[in-house]
Amino acid sequence: MLDPWTALTAGLDLVLSPTVLALAVVGSLLGVVIGALPGLSGTMALAIMVTLTYSLSPAEAFALLLPTYAAATFGGSLGAILLNIPGTGAAVMSTYDGHPLCKRGEAGFAIGIACFTSFFGGIVSALFLAFLAPVVALWALRFGAHEYFAVAFLGLGIIAYISPSLPKGLLAGLLGLLIGTVGADPQTALPRFTYGEASLLGGLQFVPVMIGLFGVGEILAAAGAAAAEPMIARQRLTGMLPNLRTIRRLAPTTLRSTLAGLVIGSLPAAGPTIASVVAYGIEKRIGRNRAEMGKGAPEGLAASESANNAATGASMVPMISLGIPGDAVTAILIGALMIHGLRPGPALFLQSGDLVSSLFLLFIIGNLLFLAAGLLGMRLLVRVLHVPPRILYPVMLVLCVLGSYAVQNNPFDVMVLLVFGVVGFAMRLLAVPIAPMILGFILGPLVEDNLRRALMLSDGRLMDFFTRPLSGALIVGTLVLLASPYLSRLLFRRSLRLREDG
Amino acid sequence: MGKKGVRWRSLLPGLLGLAVAGGAWLEARSLPYQDVSAGLGPALFPHLLIGLLCLLGGGLVAHGLMAPSGTHRTDGPPAPDTHADGDGRSDWHRRPVWLRPLALFGLLVLLGASIERVPALLSIFAFLTLAMAALGERWDRSLLYGALASAAVYLLFGTVFGLTIFLP
Numbered sequence: 001m002l003d004p005w006t007a008l009t010a011g012l013d014l015v016l017s018p019t020v021l022a023l024a025v026v027g028s029l030l031g032v033v034i035g036a037l038p039g040l041s042g043t044m045a046l047a048i049m050v051t052l053t054y055s056l057s058p059a060e061a062f063a064l065l066l067p068t069y070a071a072a073t074f075g076g077s078l079g080a081i082l083l084n085i086p087g088t089g090a091a092v093m094s095t096y097d098g099h100p101l102c103k104r105g106e107a108g109f110a111i112g113i114a115c116f117t118s119f120f121g122g123i124v125s126a127l128f129l130a131f132l133a134p135v136v137a138l139w140a141l142r143f144g145a146h147e148y149f150a151v152a153f154l155g156l157g158i159i160a161y162i163s164p165s166l167p168k169g170l171l172a173g174l175l176g177l178l179i180g181t182v183g184a185d186p187q188t189a190l191p192r193f194t195y196g197e198a199s200l201l202g203g204l205q206f207v208p209v210m211i212g213l214f215g216v217g218e219i220l221a222a223a224g225a226a227a228a229e230p231m232i233a234r235q236r237l238t239g240m241l242p243n244l245r246t247i248r249r250l251a252p253t254t255l256r257s258t259l260a261g262l263v264i265g266s267l268p269a270a271g272p273t274i275a276s277v278v279a280y281g282i283e284k285r286i287g288r289n290r291a292e293m294g295k296g297a298p299e300g301l302a303a304s305e306s307a308n309n310a311a312t313g314a315s316m317v318p319m320i321s322l323g324i325p326g327d328a329v330t331a332i333l334i335g336a337l338m339i340h341g342l343r344p345g346p347a348l349f350l351q352s353g354d355l356v357s358s359l360f361l362l363f364i365i366g367n368l369l370f371l372a373a374g375l376l377g378m379r380l381l382v383r384v385l386h387v388p389p390r391i392l393y394p395v396m397l398v399l400c401v402l403g404s405y406a407v408q409n410n411p412f413d414v415m416v417l418l419v420f421g422v423v424g425f426a427m428r429l430l431a432v433p434i435a436p437m438i439l440g441f442i443l444g445p446l447v448e449d450n451l452r453r454a455l456m457l458s459d460g461r462l463m464d465f466f467t468r469p470l471s472g473a474l475i476v477g478t479l480v481l482l483a484s485p486y487l488s489r490l491l492f493r494r495s496l497r498l499r500e501d502g
Numbered sequence: 503m504g505k506k507g508v509r510w511r512s513l514l515p516g517l518l519g520l521a522v523a524g525g526a527w528l529e530a531r532s533l534p535y536q537d538v539s540a541g542l543g544p545a546l547f548p549h550l551l552i553g554l555l556c557l558l559g560g561g562l563v564a565h566g567l568m569a570p571s572g573t574h575r576t577d578g579p580p581a582p583d584t585h586a587d588g589d590g591r592s593d594w595h596r597r598p599v600w601l602r603p604l605a606l607f608g609l610l611v612l613l614g615a616s617i618e619r620v621p622a623l624l625s626i627f628a629f630l631t632l633a634m635a636a637l638g639e640r641w642d643r644s645l646l647y648g649a650l651a652s653a654a655v656y657l658l659f660g661t662v663f664g665l666t667i668f669l670p
Contacts, residue, residue: 167512167565171519171558178526178551185544188536192544193529216610220603223637394633395651397610398626402659405617414614421610425603432515452541460538 008130011358014059015365023060024362027067028369032377034068035075035087046072046329050336058340059358065336066359067366069329073272073312074118074370077305081110085218088329089210089442090272090308092435093280097293097300104296112240113250113298114305115374121258121306122367125313128262130360132317143267145453146465150474151267152443152450155274156436157478158281163433164294166485172427173436179204180444187452199412208404208417209441213434215400216417217424219393240375250302253283257303261310271315271330272308273442277435279307281481313363320344320356513566519559523552605636622660627652 014020030049046068053061076088081098094114101110156173163169182193183203194200242250257279264275283303284293293300319330321344337344342352349356404417427434458464466472530552536543609632616625631648635641 167558167562168515171515171555171562174551174555174558175519175522178522178548178555181548181551187541188544190533190544192533192548193526195529220607223606224600224603390634390637390639391647391651393606393637394630394648395655397606397633398613398630398651398655401610401613401617402655406659411614411617414617418607418611418614421607426518430515430518431511432518448547452546455538456541460542 006353006357008357008360010354011059011356011361014354014358015063015361017059020060020063020362021365023056023063024067024365025369027064028071028366028373029377031068031071031366032075032078032370032373035072035091036078036082046332050332053336053340058337058342058355059362061336061340062359063362065333066362067369069333070122070309070312070363070366071370071373072329073309074114074122074305074374077114077118077301078111081114081301082107083218085214088272089438090276090311091304092214092273092438093276093304093308094301096280096304097295097297098304100294100296101298101301106239106296109239109298110301111374111378112242113246113301115240115371115378116242117250117254117257117302117306118309119367119371120254121261121308121310122312122370123364124258125262125265125310126360126364126367127313128266128310129313129316129363130357132266143470144468145450145457146468146471147474149447149450149454150465150471150478151264151274152447154474154478155277156440156443156447157482158277160436161281161481161484163436165431165433166482168432169436170482172432172434173440176437176440176442177444177447178440179209179437180441181448186445186449197412199410203445204416204441205404205407205413206442207407208413209420210438211400211404212417212420213424213427213438216397216421217428217434219396219400220421220425221428222389223393240378246298250298253287253299253302254306256282257307258310261307262314264307265311265314266317272311273439275311275314276304276308277439279303309367316359316363320348320359509566511566512562516559516562516564516566519555519562523555523559526552526555602637606633609633609636623652623656626655 027049046065049064049068050061053064056064073088073090076086076091077094077098078087080086080091080094081102084095084099086092086095098110098114101107156177160166160169160173163172180203182200184191184194184201191201260279260282261272261275264278265271280293280300280303283299284290287293287297287299287303289297289299315330316333319334334344337348342348342355400417400421401414404413405411407413424434427437454465455462464471465475526548530545530548533545533548534543535545609629613625613629627648630651631644634644634647639647
């Protein structure tokens with residue numbers, strides 16, 4: 001196994017080549033732009049870019065892909081802040097506070113927070129990946145089906161909890177879980193909810209569902225809004241470099257959320273999306289400025305961004321060590337490894353230590369590059385978003401359509417996009433939060449698979465979910481969290497009545 | 503007794519949840535259960551979700567209908583503002599605002615239907631031009647911006663990403 005020093009040095013020869021470094025720069029720039037533009041999700045970009053790497057060496061291929069991954073995770077926040085349309089699933093939580101900050105005329109400040117907290121989380125996670133990957137992978141092997149189910153249950157519970165309306169958040173989460181069951185049953189291959197359509201046997205594709213809900217739905221809703229004002233107010237991007245006061249203010253949140261991102265991200269099958277949700281939930285529970293969360297609190301944005309970038313490197317721990325993806329992006333990266341004849345797992349560390357080391361180094365380089373790209377290229381990028389909506393919306397819709405089509409070259413995915421565009425539009429009209437639905441959709445297969453496996457292993461005993469310490473703690477904790485608003489209200493009314501009687 | 507109000511933003515999502523649960527049940531009722539040793543089968547999870555959706559949907563409907571008496575329409579879907587502003591652009595901007603999403607969506611459906619049937623560049627150009635005009639841009643500018651945007655889209659997806667629908 002790699003020791004920390006070897007982990008950071010063995011791959012230097014592979015990385016310090018002009019081609020590799022040039023590809024890393026290209027990957028970072030593309031990642032920021034693609035992540036920011038609605039309709040061009042980081043997932044879709046990576047999926048297409050993998051096909052461009054067939055003729056490259058493994059180090060060159062990942063020089064393109066890894067910086068794109070790091071940069072797109074940050075880039076997704078730009079769409080979330082400026083347009084209220086996250087470019088990636090991991091940026092969903094950034095819409096809660098990022099966009100309100102933008103509407104207040106503090107877009108530059110918000111982008112600066114996103115840039116630096118993402119960079120901090122990303123660099124820490126890159127070092128974490130290098131130093132602790134073997135150790136954490138060994139520890140994570142102890143997780144069984146009960147624990148995986150419990151982690152996914154926690155993620156869903158938190159996203160519903162932090163929604164403006166808890167019942168509607170739960171409703172959206174359940175709908176997301178249900179649409180995640182579309183396709184062939186993973187254990188018996190029996191088709192479910194396919195209605196005889198062959199394209200649905202593999203389930204609904206994540207990209208058209210996400211772009212439909214967040215992209216098409218948002219654009220349709222915005223097109224129906226009153227004044228035809230620019231999508232973002234014409235504001236100068238000032239205050240992007242945080243001052244000492246801001247750094248001191250956000251330091252506790254950033255450190256806390258980075259740690260949450262590292263822990264959650266390193267869990268097999270948990271990735272940046274869940275990490276940002278959990279970190280945001282923690283901040284909303286114990287953060288100093290929790291009353292302002294959801295209304296433009298810098299802490300909310302810092303929590304989401306540092307956690308999601310911290311989880312990027314951490315989610316590569318189970319990806320490299322066990323071959324288990326943390327999200328759609330890491331699933332694509334596993335595919336890229338296998339295209340180049342590399343099978344992720346402990347054997348990869350033993351047989352290709354220098355390549356594994358080069359992956360760590362490329363990830364560090366990618367995080368450094370997106371910071372530069374974000375700060376230097378931001379004004380140019382935002383100019384694109386100042387184009388009047390009547391011109392920008394149709395272009396974005398075309399990007400949504402082509403982005404959905406490009407996943408599998410299947411026109412059916414465009415139909416899925418349109419259906420979920422209508423769903424997203426309707427949800428906005430009815431004030432039903434969308435984030436729980438997309439999270440339910442991502443986590444649905446994981447939740448079901450582990451639930452059934454857990455029941456199989458425990459011979460149908462439901463109590464085993466509670467008697468296993470970690471699983472029990474997570475499930476009970478989630479249930480308490482969901483009940484807490486109602487319990488507090490009940491206790492408050494009781495104390496009020498007692499005071500009136502007394 | 504005062505007239506009962508309705509919380510539309512609870513009632514409608516609740517009805518939606520119940521409708522989805524009902525529709526899903528029609529399809530899922532034929533799914534089989536299996537032994538515990540086989541993971542209980544493909545029916546377990548969908549049925550569990552359908553049950554939870556019914557509970558939650560029913561709760562939201564009840565909450566929506568049981569607004570305090572004397573309360574009139576306490577909430578509802580945001581009423582679209584029918585006063586659209588304009589700056590001497592085309593006449594469309596004076597039409598009711600709800601027509602815009604409808605027009606955009608209709609054009610989007612046409613674009614989606616034309617994928618792989620009509621040359622991609624042509625259908626994209628047509629969509630962009632018509633959509634910009636539908637949103638209030640002048641026709642001549644719509645044609646120009648539509649052409650420019652189509653070229654940019656082709657550069658990105660046709661050449662950089664090599665999307666197959668742009669191949670002759």
